[in-house]
Amino acid sequence: MAKTLMKLTTIILTTLIVLLSLHPQMALSTGTEDTDEEEEEYVVDPPLFSHLRTRSRFLASKIIIKKGRRCDNSSVAHNICNGIPSSKGTGLLFCCKKHCRNVLSDKNNCGQCGHKCKQGERCCNGICTNVLFNGGSHCGKCNKKCSAGVSCDNGFCGYA
Known part of the structure; x- marks a missing residue:
């Protein structure tokens, strides 16, 4: 029983780590908004x-x-x-x-x-900006422009 529980815990933690690495915009809130990264x-x-x-x-x-x-x-x-x-x-x-x-x-x-700012937004020049799907000049982070004709999807220029 203990081995099964250990394996299940390992699988859940591994899955969680993989999901968080695939979606960096997902953040875990600790309730301490006043701390800095x-x-x-x-x-x-x-x-x-x-x-x-x-x-x-x-x-x-x-x-x-x-x-x-x-x-x-x-x-x-x-x-x-x-x-x-x-x-x-x-x-x-x-x-x-x-x-x-x-x-x-x-x-x-x-x-x-x-x-x-809401989830998926960053503060760019004092304005909360969606950096995940931004057709303008803030793709993935503030002031990152995509090349002409390339769209911003999931915070990446030309993401397919």
Whole structure:
């Protein structure tokens, strides 16, 4: 009985892994939408803000804010990221749930704090965009254009 149960568990887990690898757009939600998959840093665009600290005294002209840095939107002194443009215009930082978020690319805070994109969508320039079947300029990810005459299916250009 134990061997049969072990084999059945192995088959189910293997099938699940294969299905998830075939459909990368499927995501398992853990209920912790406030966590980040990768660590990013945002370089604050000029003009420099005097209330922000630099990473080191040698980088006095460059102010860096780590993705997810704590902030307090109820306090002017501790709200270090609200509405600050960063990374040469590719980021716009807001204080969402006490953490700095880029509302131009964060799927949980797209365009504004708390606006979550649906399954199969990504936040492209602050707008939730279907990247699985996009005939325009966002195929599979933001700003990925397919060649002329090639359609975007399942997030791939020319998928057959």
